[in-house]
Amino acid sequence: MAAPAPAPAPWPVSQDLAALAGRARSLSRGDAGLAGLAAALLRIQPVARELERRAWPPPARAEAPALHAWLAELGAALAEAEDLLDELHRRRLAGSAISNCVGAAFRGPARKLRRLAQRLDCARDDSERLRLGSAAGCGVRSPNRVTGSVLAERRVFGRDKECDDIVGRLIGDCVEIFPSVTPVVAVVGHGGMGKTVLAQCVYNDARVQGYFDLRVWICVWDRLDEAELTREILQSIGGVDDTPYDESLETLQEKLGEVVASKKFFLVLDDVWNDEGKTELENRSVWNKVLAPISSAAIGSKILVTTRMKLVAEVLNASYVVTLDGLKIVDCLLLLKETALGSETMEIPQDLLEFGRAIAAKVKGSPLATKVIGEMLRNTRSTQKWRALMDTEICDNIIISSLQLSYQHLPGHLQRCFAYCSIFPTTWRFNRYKLVKMWIALGFVQTPSEGKRLEDLGYKYFDDLLSRSFFGSANKDQQTYYFLDDLMHILAHHFSAQDCMKINEDIPVVIPPTVRHLSVSTDYLPQLKSKYRLGRLRTLLVLGSSSLSSSHFPGKLLAKFKNLRVLDLSESDIAELPDSISQLVHLHYLALCSIINKLPKSIYRLQYLEVLTVLFFHDNHPGGADKFVTVKHIKTCYEHKANRLVCNAMHKN
Structure with a gap:
């Protein structure tokens, strides 16, 4: 069976803490209970912000359930604080003095406020073991992802039109309005939609191989450092084998410009993400620097980008964008058959066809989910196992696993x-x-x-x-x-x-x-x-x-x-x-x-x-x-x- 989808962490609330503390202070007017609540909210804010960043530890890490429980408790405490402040504010608008508001709104208001502040401080104390138990490196994305230009698929289903469309854009005799800027073609789609496979098909297409003098494939993933990206492009061409690693960006770019000069150059940037820690202007600046040396390449040079984000296509000034939608059910069925039954040329056996069609419908057009289920069914004709994998929850868990990075990459x-x-x-x-x-x-x-x-x-x-x-x-x-x-x-x-x-x-x-x-x-x-x-x-x-x-x-x-x-x-x-x-x-x-x-x-x-x-x-x-x-x-x-x-x-x- 497929591994269960990662348990979802409660959605972030740390950004609300300062605002709630401000509201409590504005309502306090000397009330010790409200002032204490404001102080407790501010004390827990840095802890909450840190632990929210650690909300998705790797599956092997045992602290995930405890961390999620802690975040859920914090969310419940904040909801209680918000209700309390809203009620006090409403009564204040009605004209009562704040001291009277507290007394009218709650029996024993000082005790309620003190209990809520203590609840937040207890949560803060409980966080210590979670903070110590989590490794320092807690980014939402692993830096170990690597893709290459070699197409591992024996057959690719449902992408012929997109492949021909992109190849036509790359090798067509298009009039370049700004010849000093290398045209960018972008493939945009959700995780698991087959963006990398499509790019591999294009990269290895005979028409592309014959048109370009140089072809380079770079998996960008989590790296948006100008020097590192420039060095990797050079290494892929074979241009920095004998140079020191700490060479300056300027030197690296000069070498890249020399290597690609007067050649038709094709660069694939696979799996590009927007750096959420930078502004859009800063992200544009990074890519302008990285791609600047390519302007010395011959007219006809092109760049192909794959990304989950339309924003990346905009940042890179893509002149043409291909949006990769899900596969049709018939293509999912063909891919499922290819993966599950291998090189057999026959159709899916009739007793399995009904289950195959149901699976193809439930994967929501995701090639990755289709292949994962196909691997689980490899070389088996057991109707019981095929029937079991019709389960919607299994399909959804696979889909979530392929998409979760997109969500985790978002700001809270x-x-x-x-x-x-x-x-x-x-x-x-x-x-x-x-x-x-x-x-x-x-x-x-x-x-x-x-x-x-x-x-x-x-x-x-x-x-x-x-x-x-x-x-x-x-x-x-x-x-x-x-x-x-x-x-x-x-x-x-x-x-x-x-x-x-x-x-x-x-x-x-x-x-x-x-x-x-x-x-x-x-x-x-x-x-x-x-x-x-x-x-x-x-x-x-x-x-x-x-x-x-x-x-x-x-x-x-x-x-x-x-x-x-x-x-x-x-x-x-x-x-x-x-x-x-x-x-x-x-x-x-x-x-x-x-x-x-x-x-x-x-x-x-x-x-x-x-x-x-x-x-x-x-x-x-x-x-x-x-x-x-x-x-x-x-x-x-x-x-x-x-x-x-x-x-x-x-x-x-």
Whole structure:
């Protein structure tokens, strides 16, 4: 059987600690409990940041479960701190003095605050054994990955079109607009899509061999040092065998320029990553220096890059980009047969064909997953074993193993924003504006630098994920929409398993207590109360159901979501909201379905509500389609009906 997928670490929270500490200090006004909480949050921040970087130790390391448990405990403590601070802030807005707020909000507030600070300090003390047990080198990517130009595959399936397309670009008589710049062709695709195999096919194609005078293959992987990369290119050509290793970059580049001068030079840069520790400008500078000597090569020289990230193609100014999608099911079936049954020329035996087709469908077009399962079936005709490998979980684990580096390479704030998307259906078309507003409502977007808006920083987060190939985009009816493909859905689900849940079939017996973000169909809404402590939820996404139409949200159930920040009903059949909506005192984001009839006046009491998605309000609201408004805007529209005291309170806020 396939090795299980790596256990997901809880998503990072260290970036939230300083912001929470700042909030506690601003609320304290001399209160010792709040000041103590702020100090405890700041004490644990450097520890949390270090251990989050070690969240994916190699499988042989025994401390992974303990480390993940520690991070989960920290996340739970921070959620408790956030709830406490939100409640105090809400009561402060209502006009009470902060000392009275604490007393009114909690019985024995000083004891509660002290207990929370002690919980954080205990977690800090527990971290010592984890810090000592982890090796100093804890990068998310191993430096030992190496690829070469030799094609190990006996046959390559489903990539003939892409191979011919790239070869045509490399050897075609294209007019070069800037002859001093060597044209770059980029192959972009998820892990396991066969980018390296495709590049090997191109590199060894007879047409390419006959066209170029020099060909060099470099596996870049984790190296973005100008001198090291230049030296490796020279070594591959045979140009630095007798030179000292500490030669300067300038000397190395002069030699490279001399070696490639007036020759048609073909350079493959396999598995290129963006250095997240550098700005985009700094990354561009590195590659400009590395590739500068190649400008002395003859016209017709080319560079082929393979990468998981569209951003890399942009940084390298690729003139042509090939996006490598998954294989078709028929090609996966052929690859499975080739790998499992070896050189046999016959078709898959009829008694195995049904299982083979099911496996080919479940690998989601991933050549790597197909080959791994094929190796597990090598030279066996056991229907029992073929049937066992139809298991979706086995296929998903292999896919996750091939994709996890992409996730681990993300900065922590982007990991959380991406993983959160797992609560949406697989066919969901993301609206950039709405998703960013959700992230902001949940506190996922860090405080921006002076002079910038949270929304602008949130859009940058989204664009960063898009440029790193986590989102896909498409155009329809002159509009752009965004989506997660099947592989990214699997990845997001895996790395959000402790924090997010999507209930689209039978409701589970128990919903794990760590879940803070939930999507559920209207069928299962009434069952939530008996399965879950609803006060923990931060997000509730309610989806429509084909089997049952529900026009209203149960009032008593809605009142239980006391810590909800995001409530999205836009895809449900819920046409009216109960007055108990006013009890969701922390709600920042509310999206309504298109058949909503009216809003309860009590919605004006929601002091935090900043965004309301108004799709259509018959005759009692002037908003048009896809109208985004604030509670204050709604108040203005209904002012003649609203309670004057509520209106005055809204004006004060």
